[in-house]
Amino acid sequence: MAEYFIRGLTQGMIDAAEVIAWADVVIVDAPKTEDWMLEISSSSPEDRMGVLHHLHAVQGEVDEAAVVAMLAAKK
Secondary structure, eight states: OHHHHHHHHHHTSSOHHHHHHHHHHHHHHOSSOOHHHHHHHTSOTTOHHHHHHHHTTOOSOOOHHHHHHHHHHHO
């Protein structure tokens, strides 16, 4: 999801408020809260670059096909 949001923010298809809302849900659902979750959740919706910066701290594997499909559905 982080890669989806990174590309969506970069391409102007997603706004920071959507990413912040996602981070809020992740915090509630995650067994362990990580720093990046809190950083994104507490970001200002006007701070698109800050949210983008914090998204780069998310670790995991990127499912390229899923990211492309989600972005295509967003158009």
